[in-house]
Amino acid sequence: MTATRDGNQGGEKRTRLSPQARRAQLIDLGVHMLATRTLDELSVEDIAVEAGISRGLLFHYFGSKQEFYVEVARAAAADLIARTQADTDLEPADALRHSLDAFIAYVEEKPDAYKSLVRGAGGGDAELRALFTETRAALAERVVRVASALGFTLDEAAVLAVHGWVAMVEECTIGWLDNRTISRGQLQEMLARALPALVLAATDTDLDNLVALLT
Amino acid sequence: MTATRDGNQGGEKRTRLSPQARRAQLIDLGVHMLATRTLDELSVEDIAVEAGISRGLLFHYFGSKQEFYVEVARAAAADLIARTQADTDLEPADALRHSLDAFIAYVEEKPDAYKSLVRGAGGGDAELRALFTETRAALAERVVRVASALGFTLDEAAVLAVHGWVAMVEECTIGWLDNRTISRGQLQEMLARALPALVLAATDTDLDNLVALLT
Numbered sequence: 308m309t310a311t312r313d314g315n316q317g318g319e320k321r322t323r324l325s326p327q328a329r330r331a332q333l334i335d336l337g338v339h340m341l342a343t344r345t346l347d348e349l350s351v352e353d354i355a356v357e358a359g360i361s362r363g364l365l366f367h368y369f370g371s372k373q374e375f376y377v378e379v380a381r382a383a384a385a386d387l388i389a390r391t392q393a394d395t396d397l398e399p400a401d402a403l404r405h406s407l408d409a410f411i412a413y414v415e416e417k418p419d420a421y422k423s424l425v426r427g428a429g430g431g432d433a434e435l436r437a438l439f440t441e442t443r444a445a446l447a448e449r450v451v452r453v454a455s456a457l458g459f460t461l462d463e464a465a466v467l468a469v470h471g472w473v474a475m476v477e478e479c480t481i482g483w484l485d486n487r488t489i490s491r492g493q494l495q496e497m498l499a500r501a502l503p504a505l506v507l508a509a510t511d512t513d514l515d516n517l518v519a520l521l522t
Numbered sequence: 523m524t525a526t527r528d529g530n531q532g533g534e535k536r537t538r539l540s541p542q543a544r545r546a547q548l549i550d551l552g553v554h555m556l557a558t559r560t561l562d563e564l565s566v567e568d569i570a571v572e573a574g575i576s577r578g579l580l581f582h583y584f585g586s587k588q589e590f591y592v593e594v595a596r597a598a599a600a601d602l603i604a605r606t607q608a609d610t611d612l613e614p615a616d617a618l619r620h621s622l623d624a625f626i627a628y629v630e631e632k633p634d635a636y637k638s639l640v641r642g643a644g645g646g647d648a649e650l651r652a653l654f655t656e657t658r659a660a661l662a663e664r665v666v667r668v669a670s671a672l673g674f675t676l677d678e679a680a681v682l683a684v685h686g687w688v689a690m691v692e693e694c695t696i697g698w699l700d701n702r703t704i705s706r707g708q709l710q711e712m713l714a715r716a717l718p719a720l721v722l723a724a725t726d727t728d729l730d731n732l733v734a735l736l737t
Contacts, residue, residue, distance in 0.1 A: 443693075463703040464712045467694050471716070474693035475686030478658075482685050488678040497679045500723035501686070508719035509712045 330368045330378075333358055337379035338386065341420035346376055346435075348419075377434050383420065384442040387413050391446070393453050402453070403502060407476070407495045414480045422481055447473045450502070461506060468509035472502050545583045545593075548573055552594035553601065556635035561591055561650075563634075592649045598635065599657040602628050606661070608668050617668070618717060622691070622710045629695045637696055662688045665717070676721060683724035687717050 324332060336354050351372050355362045369375035391409045393402040414421045447470040451461055454469075461469065476498050483494050539547060551569050566587050570577045584590035606624045608617040629636045662685040666676055669684075676684065691713050698709050 464708050467697060467704065467709070468690075468712055468716065470697050471690030471694040471713075474689045475683075475720075478689035479682050479686040482682060489682065493679050494682070497683055497724045498686075501683065501720050504719040504723035505690075505716050508715035 326368065329358075329360075333365060333368060333375070334378050334382045337375065338382050341379070341383055341417050343419070345419045345422075346380060349376065349379065351375065373432060373434075377432070377438065380435055380438055383417070384438060388442065388445055388449075393449070395453075395456075399453075399457050400499070404495060404499050407498050410476065411480055411491060411495060414484065418484050422484075443473050443477070444470070454506070459506070462510060465506045465509040468505040469502070472505050475501060541583065544573075544575075548580060548583060548590070549593050549597045552590065553597050556594070556598055556632050558634070560634045560637075561595060564591065564594065566590065588647060588649075592647070592653065595650055595653055598632070599653060603657065603660055603664075608664070610668075610671075614668075614672050615714070619710060619714050622713050625691065626695055626706065626710060629699060633699050637699075658688050658692075659685070669721070674721070677725060680721045680724040683720040684717070687720050690716060 333354060336357050337349055340349055340353065351365055352362055354375075355365045358365075365375070369378065387410070390413055391406045393406050395402065397405060447466075450469050450473070451466055454461055479494065479498060483489070489497070548569060551572050552564055555564055555568065566580055567577055569590075570580045573580075580590070584593065602625070605628055606621045608621050610617065612620060662681075665684050665688070666681055669676055694709065694713060698704065704712070
């Protein structure tokens with residue numbers, strides 16, 4: 308690490324980052340490293356080396372390893388939410404398939420990180436568990452908002468079913484990664500059809516609508 | 523603890539348990555304590571006091587606190603699987619509602635323990651995470667077996683959807699516990715209707731069957 312800093316000596320003053328930019332850089336490095344390891348396996352040392360700073364300076368920006376992990380997980384969750392946003396220019400059914408495609412791509416890209424977050428909530432840390440619960444809720448609430456903007460008013464049972472659908476999407480995608488019994492397209496199609504099926508099953512009326520939506 | 527053992531001195535020889543019976547007794551005490559606390563909050567000291575043995579003796583039966591926790595979690599999971607078994611004397615739709623009733627009752631009985639298992643997989647322990655994954659898989663595979671015995675052959679997409687349905691049942695039941703936006707009966711009904719809806723949405727055929735099953 309000292310070597311890296313010494314090597315940079317000449318130009319370091321010019322490229323020194325503001326505290327905010329440095330924090331963002333370190334979080335970003337952490338998120339990228341999640342592609343090949345779980346949150347538990349993230350090494351603060353590796354991050355510091357990659358950023359060309361000392362381990363001590365990293366702890367100047369983040370009080371503890373745990374605080375750094377939580378910030379990395381928060382950034383990863385925000386990235387997932389942003390990337391799976393529904394494209395409102397598309398027809399509802401296409402927008403849903405588009406979002407699911409982005410979700411599956413995200414999980415394919417960072418399978419270890421995603422599995423460790425969903426299945427272990429990152430080592431039992433209360434803050435990470437809360438973050439995971441909030442992320443799942445944010446995804447579900449967005450579906451409810453989009454549906455409502457499209458004129459589908461969901462009652463409380465259907466809202467709960469949408470939360471269940473998000474849990475189902477996570478479980479099916481992770482299960483599928485480990486053991487690809489169907490094609491990626493079949494997975495996407497099954498999950499896309501599951502949403503209206505669940506909403507309709509929850510609302511207890513108008514089964515003809517379900518048929519129309521699913522065909 | 524010494525007091526308890528001394529107090530029992532007179533009759534202890536007669537009631538001394540075999541190693542196997544003692545292990546079972548300690549696990550059983552642990553499972554019962556889960557009604558009022560999470561797995562993380564289980565106190566090995568409290569268990570020992572309750573059983574009238576020393577903390578040291580408990581560690582004679584279980585190598586470590588973690589090993590004891592895993593055994594308690596395993597027993598709790600086996601209990602959940604046993605209690606939610608489908609009653610094959612009932613019609614399929616009734617058997618499903620009956621199993622869901624037992625599942626909701628179980629979660630209502632041990633909400634903290636169940637939430638900590640599902641949302642945190644018990645503190646990030648790899649063995650507990652594996653146990654949770656196996657329990658979820660066992661519940662899903664049982665649904666697939668029952669459906670198959672009833673003549674509904676599920677293709678791979680539908681099998682994956684059933685796994686997703688189990689995740690949905692967990693998520694909806696926990697979400698409902700925290701925030702009872704619908705009645706218990708509505709929850710049960712919504713989850714019961716969700717299963718055939720998902721299977722049919724997954725199989726991509728025969729939408730009339732769905733209508734028949736849901737009405």
